[in-house]
Amino acid sequence: MKITERLAEFVASTPTAVIPPDAREQARRAVLDTLGVMLAGSREEASTKVAAFVREQGAAEEAAVLGHDFRAPANAAALVNGTSAHALDFDDVSVTMRGHPSVPLLPAVLALAEKLGSSGSELTDAFVLGFEVECKLGSMIGGPHYALGWHPTATFGTLGAAAASARLLGLDVDGTRTTLGIAASLASGARRNFGSMTKPLHAGWAAHNGLTAATLASRGFTADDEALEAPDGWLHAASGGAPIDRSPIERLGAPWEILSPGIDVKLYPCCYFTHLSIDAALEISADIGKRSAGIESIRVSVSPGTMMVLRKEPPQTGLEGKFSLEYCVAAALVDSDVSLASFEDSAVARPDVRALMNRVRVTEDGPAAAAPIGGSAVVTVAFDDGEPISSRRVDIPRGAPQNPLSWSQLAQKFRDCAKPNLNGSQGEAAIQLIQNLDDVPNVRKLVAAFRTDPVHA
The missing domain is CATH 3.30.1330.120 (2-methylcitrate dehydratase PrpD)
Structure with missing residues (x-):
């Protein structure tokens, strides 16, 4: 089966019941960590500049821009929130993706879930499936892709965010395949920009572009059915013509990337x-x-x-x-x-x-x-x-899957990050909601827990 087709079938057709409980638990941990660093990063100059840019555009108020005092279209909210979440380089890591898996995914699915009124369980499904897509793609070409100067958070992240958004929108296999085809022409980011504001912008654009790709596909937009695997497709271009390891495409969910090798959580806000x-x-x-x-x-x-x-x-x-x-x-x-x-x-x-x-x-x-x-x-x-x-x-850093943080340690990192934005009771309420994310009937309830009197405009 073709790569684009196989990924689309996996994302569109995997039942909720197939996603194991421990994978859902890892997703909740990633949501807690990413929302914390998102709030902390919202105070950084990169975030405030992008927020000002989005605010000037106006338009529909579909989703919250966390840490700021306004709402925006879902893809624009994802742009700011993704930039915020990566602004401090305090967000999680995947060794197979060779980048940061959660910062393209969560801003996209959070904004879209808020717009749609999706449940916490639906958001979790989309997150786990998008995580699988971006990391399996990383396994296929990650080495040469990175060596050529690409930033995997921006590239694989766009495709993962697109897959997750397609799932949340309920697109069928054809719609999801089209989503990935559109996203293949939007996935970009150069490592040369590490150490500048453009690096966190990569995560914001990945979230924005992935969500945009799925939205366009849902409206009948077209893309090539083999945009990933064709000789003139994205995988060949992004690997510099190096051999593509197709075996990961036969191992979707076996094992789940979110479990093995898992997620590395950062204790320090740096590379x-x-x-x-x-x-x-x-x-x-x-x-x-x-x-x-x-x-x-x-x-x-x-x-x-x-x-x-x-x-x-x-x-x-x-x-x-x-x-x-x-x-x-x-x-x-x-x-x-x-x-x-x-x-x-x-x-x-x-x-x-x-x-x-x-x-x-x-x-x-x-x-x-x-x-x-x-x-x-x-x-x-x-x-x-x-x-x-x-x-x-x-040999093993603290926060790695082999040396993981406990939930209480992760919650303390969240409190430290969120302290300037949320008071004590607000922070604890948010932690409880995330800990029970599968039981949240509407993601808008989760987003409401993050509404505060902003500390900056």
């Missing part, structure tokens, strides 16, 4: 390729206390391929700091913490941190990664007073 090194640096910091000023040298050994994603130049802004391994390690050693505050422009400019950054040497001589994203990191610190060298190795 995931820095997290192993941050964990190691924080372990050292816990041992040495406030002695970072006496550090003579820092050696960081990471797995091959790590630095392809990260900045080589010293960061000048907080956004650039999110992609600087040297900065992240230095901040962890100086502050014994890496948090939202670590990526303010003023934090990156601190003289003591910049001095320590200059003592960091990174080499890609660690063990090869077993997964597309991962590997190991070893951080070794030497002191100028002859004190014993301190070294730590980390």
Whole structure:
């Protein structure tokens, strides 16, 4: 069977009962995490600029723009909410997608579900199925696609959001196939823009474009039936002509990507390729206390391929700091913490941190990664007073599926992110609704829990 056809059949025809309870639980965890980082990101400049752009357009008030004080057409709300959710780089990761799976999906299905009055169970179905599509596509061409400079969150994310939106709209196989065909011409995003406002915009456009593709298909718009797999189709173009592994298309839901390999939840609001090194640096910091000023040298050994994603130049802004391994390690050693505050422009400019950054040497001589994203990191610190060298190795970051956060830890991350937007009782009410998402009769009830007096215009 053709790839586009098989994906469309899977999305349109999979019954709710086939989606296992533990997959639905993982979806609820992803919804909680993504809504939290969405609220936190709504305060970032990238979000406020896109919100201002959308507000100026006017038009139908179909869905809430979370963290802001207005409503917009569903696809426009998805654009802002997707940008917000990725603005801090605090959102979850899929190793097979090689990107961020939830930030294209949730903004699209949340806005559409609010517009349609869909149930929480219907939203969950769409989320899990869209997740499966974007990650299985990532398994097919992810390596060469990434190496060519594409941003998978923007590309696979558009196709996943399109599939999820088609499901929520109740499109049949033909309509879903058309949706994927339209989305194939809307899926784009370049890694060169990492460290700028355009990176989070990628997630916003992916949500917007996926929802737009499904909406157009529902109105009779046309697209080629083989837009993904044809020789001049998206998969060949997006892989640079490299061989396409078609086997994942025969394994849809076997296993479910949301369960295996699962979702990596971020504890730090920066590029995931820095997290192993941050964990190691924080372990050292816990041992040495406030002695970072006496550090003579820092050696960081990471797995091959790590630095392809990260900045080589010293960061000048907080956004650039999110992609600087040297900065992240230095901040962890100086502050014994890496948090939202670590990526303010003023934090990156601190003289003591910049001095320590200059003592960091990174080499890609660690063990090869077993997964597309991962590997190991070893951080070794030497002191100028002859004190014993301190070294730590980390192979599995906190928040990975093999080292997961509990629901209570995830809920605390949500509270920390949402605190400026929601008071205590509002936050707890939202957490309870998400924990029981399958029982929510209308997603508008969930969205209503996030309506607040805005902290910014």
